[in-house]
Amino acid sequence: MKASFQKYTLNFKQASGTSRGVYTTRDSWFIFLNDGTNTGIGECAPLSDLSIESPKRMSAKLLQVCEQIGYFSQSPEELNAWPSIKFGLETALLDLRNGGRQELFPSAFTRGEQGIPINGLIWMGTPEFMKQQIRTKLDAGFRCIKMKIGALDFETELELLKSIRSEFSPEEITLRVDANCAYSYQTAFENLKRLSELQIHSIEQPIPTGRWNEMAELCRQSPVPIGLDEELIGISSGKEMQKLLETIHPAYLILKPSLHGGFAGCEKWIELAEKNGSGWWITSALESNIGLNAIAQWTFQLNAKNEQGLGTGQLFTNNFDSPLEITGDQLRFLPVKGWNLENLREEEKDDDF
Numbered sequence: 118m119k120a121s122f123q124k125y126t127l128n129f130k131q132a133s134g135t136s137r138g139v140y141t142t143r144d145s146w147f148i149f150l151n152d153g154t155n156t157g158i159g160e161c162a163p164l165s166d167l168s169i170e171s172p173k174r175m176s177a178k179l180l181q182v183c184e185q186i187g188y189f190s191q192s193p194e195e196l197n198a199w200p201s202i203k204f205g206l207e208t209a210l211l212d213l214r215n216g217g218r219q220e221l222f223p224s225a226f227t228r229g230e231q232g233i234p235i236n237g238l239i240w241m242g243t244p245e246f247m248k249q250q251i252r253t254k255l256d257a258g259f260r261c262i263k264m265k266i267g268a269l270d271f272e273t274e275l276e277l278l279k280s281i282r283s284e285f286s287p288e289e290i291t292l293r294v295d296a297n298c299a300y301s302y303q304t305a306f307e308n309l310k311r312l313s314e315l316q317i318h319s320i321e322q323p324i325p326t327g328r329w330n331e332m333a334e335l336c337r338q339s340p341v342p343i344g345l346d347e348e349l350i351g352i353s354s355g356k357e358m359q360k361l362l363e364t365i366h367p368a369y370l371i372l373k374p375s376l377h378g379g380f381a382g383c384e385k386w387i388e389l390a391e392k393n394g395s396g397w398w399i400t401s402a403l404e405s406n407i408g409l410n411a412i413a414q415w416t417f418q419l420n421a422k423n424e425q426g427l428g429t430g431q432l433f434t435n436n437f438d439s440p441l442e443i444t445g446d447q448l449r450f451l452p453v454k455g456w457n458l459e460n461l462r463e464e465e466k467d468d469d470f
Contacts, residue, residue, distance in 0.1 A: 157213025232447030267299025400426030
C-alpha cells in the first residue's frame with residue numbers, strides 16, 4: 118500500500134464568525150492510500166486555535182504517517198494527539214476497503230432512500246446579517262436553528278432569539294445556541310436564566326474549558342441544558358473521559374470526529390455518555406465535502422435521534438462536487454450526482470512516498 122498527502126485551502130463564500138474570530142479560509146490535508154487498484158481518500162482538517170494539533174506541523178506529521186503507513190494503520194492509537202489525522206486515516210482505509218468510491222458505510226442514506234435531519238447554522242455577524250440568515254433558514258424549512266452567540270453584546274443576541282420565538286413556538290422551531298466559551302462563570306448564570314425564558318433547547322460550552330468544577334455547578338443549576346464541545350478536545354483515555362462525565366454531568370455532548378478522536382474516539386464518548394445519561398449529536402468541523410460525507414455516512418448508521426450539525430458543506434466556493442445535497446432540513450446523498458475529485462487526483466500523482 119502506498120500513501121501520500123496533499124494540502125488544500127478552502128475559501129469561504131463569506132466571512133463566517135464565531136466568538137473566537139472570523140474564518141475566511143481554512144486548510145485541509147488529504148491523505149491517499151493506494152493498493153495498486155483503488156485509491157482511498159481521507160480528510161485531515163484541524164482548526165486553528167481549537168484543535169490540539171498545530172496546522173504548521175501537519176505536513177511533517179503526515180509525511181511520517183505516509184512513510185510508516187503500515188505501522189499507523191495497525192496502531193491508530195498512536196495518533197490520539199492528532200485526531201484529525203486519525204479521522205483522515207480511518208476514512209481513507211474505509212474508502213480503500215470499499216473500492217475507493219467514497220461509500221464508507223453503505224446504507225439507506227447512501228442509496229438515497231433516507232436523509233439526515235440537520236440544524237440550520239446561524240453565523241455571527243451584524244444583526245442585519247444574522248437576521249437575514251435566520252429568515253433564509255426558516256424559509257428553507259429548517260425546524261431546528263443553531264445560533265452562534267458571544268461576539269455581539271448579549272442584549273442584541275437575545276433580541277434576535279426573541280424575534281424567532283415571537284413567531285415560532287418551541288413545538289415549531291427548536292432553538293440551540295453555541296457560546297464557544299464566550300461567558301465568564303459570573304455572567305453565565307444570569308445569561309442562562311434569561312435564555313431559558315425563550316425555551317432554548319440547549320447551549321454549547323458557555324464558559325472556557327478546563328474549569329470542570331465551575332462547569333459542573335453550571336450544569337447542576339442551569340435552567341438551559343448544557344452541552345460540551347471544546348471541553349472534550351484532547352481527552353482520549355477512557356478513564357479521563359469517564360472522570361469528566363462523572364464530574365460535570367452535561368446534558369449533551371456535541372461530537373466532531375476531526376476534534377474528538379476520529380470515529381473511534383467519538384464512539385467511545387457516545388458509549389460513556391449513554392451510560393452517564395447524557396444525550397449527544399454529531400457536528401462537522403468545517404471539513405470539505407469529503408470529510409462531511411464520511412461523517413454523515415457514519416452518523417446515519419449510529420441511528421441518531423435528533424438534528425445533527427452537518428450543514429457546513431455549502432460554505433465554500435471551491436468545495437468538491439459530491440452527491441451531498443441539502444433538501445429542506447435534511448442532508449441527503451444522491452448517488453446519481455457522483456463525485457468530481459479530479460483536482461485532488463491530479464496533484465496526488467506528484468506526492469507519492
